[in-house]
Amino acid sequence: MTTEKIPVILDCDPGHDDAIMLMLAFGSGRFDVKAVTTSAGNQTQEKTLRNALNILSLIGANVPVHRGCDKPMFRDLIIADHVHGATGLDGPEFPPEPALNPHPVPAVQAIADILTNSPEKITIVPTGPLTNIAVFLLAYPHLKSKIERISLMGGGISRGNITPAAEFNIFVDPEAAAVVFESGIPITMCGLDVTHKALVFEEDIQRFRNMGNQTGKVTAALMDFFSIYYRQERPELNGGAALHDPCALACLIHPEIFHGKNCFVRIETQGRYTTGSTDVDFFNALKQPPNAHVIYDIDREAFLKLLYNSLKTLP
Secondary structure: OOOOOEEEEEEEOOOHHHHHHHHHHHHOOOEEEEEEEEOOOOOOHHHHHHHHHHHHHHHOOOOOEEEOOOOOOOOOOOOOHHHHOOOOOOOOOOOOOOOOOOEOOOHHHHHHHHHHHOOOOEEEEEOOOOHHHHHHHHHOHHHHHHEEEEEEEOOOOOOOOOOOOOOHHHHHOHHHHHHHHOOOOOEEEEOHHHHOOOEEOHHHHHHHHOOOOHHHHHHHHHHHHHHHHHHHHOHHHOOOEEOOOHHHHHHHHOHHHEEEEEEEEEEOOOOOOOOOOEEEEOOOOOOOOOOEEEEEEEOHHHHHHHHHHHHOOOO
8 A cells, every 4th residue: 555645625614523534534644635625515615614624623733724615606695503513513612712723715716726726636535515616616627637536425315314315415405416527627526325324333432531641532422422313313323423534535545445336427416306316327338438436335443443543543
């Protein structure tokens, strides 16, 4: 396995699982994080920006953090406060003010500047609604060739979690998702099929709590709160809480612990009941060239080992 760091831009809407994605990004030592950009989704832009600054302050990661779009491209914002709470990161106590401040350059402009000035291609990892990425692609189409891959958390082959057909991130801004999936950029899609197998149980939370660092204690507090929703609303997961967003990073570090298939994926933007669904042509019925590598399975134990070993390196 190569130890060369992967240059990335992390676009997220923290969110409990986004928070752990950020911890994994820095704790693994495998990424050259050029910037963090925030999207509105799990909570409002104001709150997701603050949450990103709080997590990065906690782990001592001094990278530029850029505020993204306040709402979807054409729709009103829908948030997931029923899952993530009033702050978007309910559970642990954070200081009154983060140690970091947001960078004054907006997210879309920052992505363009980073790609323009980079001598190498950069991977973009979006773990929230795809608004920032779509607006960037529409505004700067000439920079698409500077993107190595988009590894995203969103969608599902045969299931939704905000409607029967649609996963939350895609449902919040389906028009943005359509722009991304139609861009021609290589895409890795980590949807609910795999993330509902990336489960954390009570014994895993206790292991984080006993890790011996502040990051472990905060992770346990995050998971304590996050698990409440899953135990109440997702009994089919047998008490496990789904760590969706770290999958989009972990598959870049250890692709061998995931299973996926190259598929053609289209986004439903006008369905009466299916808006926001990812129409995954898993059996190639449409005979279209694949536009995404769709992940559907994971080695959970290897995934948790990666998380634990990465977070253990943090303060």
